[in-house]
Amino acid sequence: QVQLVESGGGLVQPGGSLRLSCAASGSIFSMYAMDWYRQAPGKQRELVATITSSGSTSYADSVKGRFTISRDNAKNTVTLQMNSLKPEDTAVYYCHRQKAVIQLRRYLEIWGQGTLVTVSS
Numbered sequence: 001q002v003q004l005v006e007s008g009g010g011l012v013q014p015g016g017s018l019r020l021s022c023a024a025s026g027s028i029f030s031m032y033a034m035d036w037y038r039q040a041p042g043k044q045r046e047l048v049a050t051i052t053s054s055g056s057t058s059y060a061d062s063v064k065g066r067f068t069i070s071r072d073n074a075k076n077t078v079t080l081q082m083n084s085l086k087p088e089d090t091a092v093y094y095c096h097r098q099k100a101v102i103q104l105r106r107y108l109e110i111w112g113q114g115t116l117v118t119v120s121s
Contacts, residue, residue, distance in 0.1 A: 002110050004095045009115030012085055020080040022095030022112055030073035033098040036080045038091035085119045092116050
């Protein structure tokens with residue numbers, strides 16, 4: 001019943017911006033660390049950004065200063081604001097819930113279905 005649904009992908013010009021959203025259902029969202037990953041054709045899936053349950057963030061060097069990850073626990077959402085987009089950012093972007101132990105119970109990692117971002121003229 002736990003599900004992550006990404007939205008906001010699409011076609012954008014180089015230098016433009018997009019805001020990706022990930023909506024969680026069927027879980028207590030605030031207790032989990034959340035990630036954004038991306039995978040370009042022929043490439044390994046790479047970690048783009050992380051936000052912990054306390055709001056601490058980290059970024060891949062390739063997106064640092066351009067992307068911002070945030071969360072709204074009241075809305076059960078995590079977002080990725082992408083600015084100054086480059087063609088190299090073209091990829092399928094995936095929302096990811098990290099595994100956790102909460103109240104002595106183990107909760108598995110969860111992946112969204114992905115949303116395609118294409119940066120091109």
